[in-house]
Amino acid sequence: ETGVTQSPTHLIKTRGQQVTLRCSSQSGHNTVSWYQQALGQGPQFIFQYYREEENGRGNFPPRFSGLQFPNYSSELNVNALELDDSALYLCASSFIGGAGANVLTFGAGSRLTVL
Amino acid sequence: GENVEQHPSTLSVQEGDSAVIKCTYSDSASNYFPWYKQELGKRPQLIIDIRSNVGEKKDQRIAVTLNKTAKHFSLHITETQPEDSAVYFCAATPGGYQKVTFGIGTKLQVIP
Numbered sequence: 001e002t003g004v005t006q007s008p009t010h011l012i013k014t015r016g017q018q019v020t021l022r023c024s025s026q027s028g029h030n031t032v033s034w035y036q037q038a039l040g041q042g043p044q045f046i047f048q049y050y051r052e053e054e055n056g057r058g059n060f061p062p063r064f065s066g067l068q069f070p071n072y073s074s075e076l077n078v079n080a081l082e083l084d085d086s087a088l089y090l091c092a093s094s095f096i097g098g099a100g101a102n103v104l105t106f107g108a109g110s111r112l113t114v115l
Numbered sequence: 116g117e118n119v120e121q122h123p124s125t126l127s128v129q130e131g132d133s134a135v136i137k138c139t140y141s142d143s144a145s146n147y148f149p150w151y152k153q154e155l156g157k158r159p160q161l162i163i164d165i166r167s168n169v170g171e172k173k174d175q176r177i178a179v180t181l182n183k184t185a186k187h188f189s190l191h192i193t194e195t196q197p198e199d200s201a202v203y204f205c206a207a208t209p210g211g212y213q214k215v216t217f218g219i220g221t222k223l224q225v226i227p
Contacts, residue, residue, distance in 0.1 A: 004158075033214070042121075042204050042217035043159070056214050090158070102208050102215055103149070106158040 004107035006091050012113045013081050021076040021110045023091030030097075031055075032074035033104065034066060035090040043090055049074055050096060078112075086114045117142040119207050121218030128195050129226050136190045136221045138205035145207040148181060148188050149215070154201045162203075163190070195225045 005024045013019050025032050031050045035043035045058035049068035063079040072093070078085055088111050092104035118141040128134050140148075146167035151159035165172045165179045165188065172179050178191040188207075192199055202222050208215040 035217075040220075042219045045214045045216065048212075048214060050212065055212055058214065096212055102147070102210060102213065103161065103164070104215055106151075106160070108158045 004091060004093050004105050006089075006107035006110050008110055009108065010111045010113075012115060014115050015081055015083060017081050017114075018077065018079045019081060019112060021078075021089050021091075021112075023074045023076070023093075023107055025072045025074070025091075025093030026105050029093035029095045029105070030072055031094045031102070032068055032072065033092045033094070033102075034074070034076045035092065036060075037088040037090055037109070039087070046076070081114045083114050086112060088112075117145060117207055117209075117214075117216040119205060119216050119218040121205050121221060123221060124219065125222045125224070127224045127226060130195060130197060132195055134192045134195055134199070134223055134225075136203055136205065136223075138188050138190075138207075138218050140186050140188070140207040140216075142207070142209065143186070144209040144213075147208050147210045148179070149206050150179060150190050151204045151206065151217075152201045153204065153220075159204060192223075195223075197225050197227050199223060200225045 033048040034046040037043045047057040052068045065077045068074045088109040090109045091107045121138045149164035152162045153159040176193045181188045202220045204220045205218040
């Protein structure tokens with residue numbers, strides 16, 4: 001059984017550029033959530049994907065978008081990067097079935113720096 | 116939507132002492148309350164969780180309590196050790212397909 005893996009681990013972009021972050025979910029999980037963690041803050045919910053569709057979204061603008069693939073892996077895309085987008089982006093996978101709790105397993109994160 | 120408040124933001128204790136971190140939540144529909152530990156430069160890891168049908172749960176030196184009426188839940192660490200030094204996050208969710216909302220985090224420092 002493999003855990004949640006994210007790539008790249010670190011990257012530097014300039015304002016206005018676009019970035020794609022990738023996440024492979026843990027074996028047996030069917031849901032991927034993305035969180036943004038600014039320095040010294042708690043993780044902020046961006047959105048969640050289940051069955052390849054967005055299933056819930058936090059207070060992030062449309063330039064934050066995502067995809068989930070049939071193998072449950074996921075991408076986070078951010079367009080028109082701004083300085084405030086600099087943060088650690090965490091992917092978390094979980095298994096959602098019935099009314100059970102959404103127990104998250106996190107990846108190590110992708111640290112994005114926007115200059 | 117759910118709002119989770121956590122305090123204190125920083126906490127320093129002597130090795131062997133106890134540490135308590137407190138959280139409140141706003142959504143009465145929340146029924147699952149996990150706690151995560153994040154060591155410097157590492158991923159958040161689930162250390163304990165509690166569901167709304169119980170008031171307390173223990174796992175060795177760690178315990179969590181829940182007061183549904185007051186919408187409070189707390190993490191208790193006894194006999195603290197230097198390796199307990201980390202940032203601890205509380206969280207809440209109504210479960211199912213609903214998002215997990217995190218607190219701002221508590222940086223715990225255990226002084227040897």
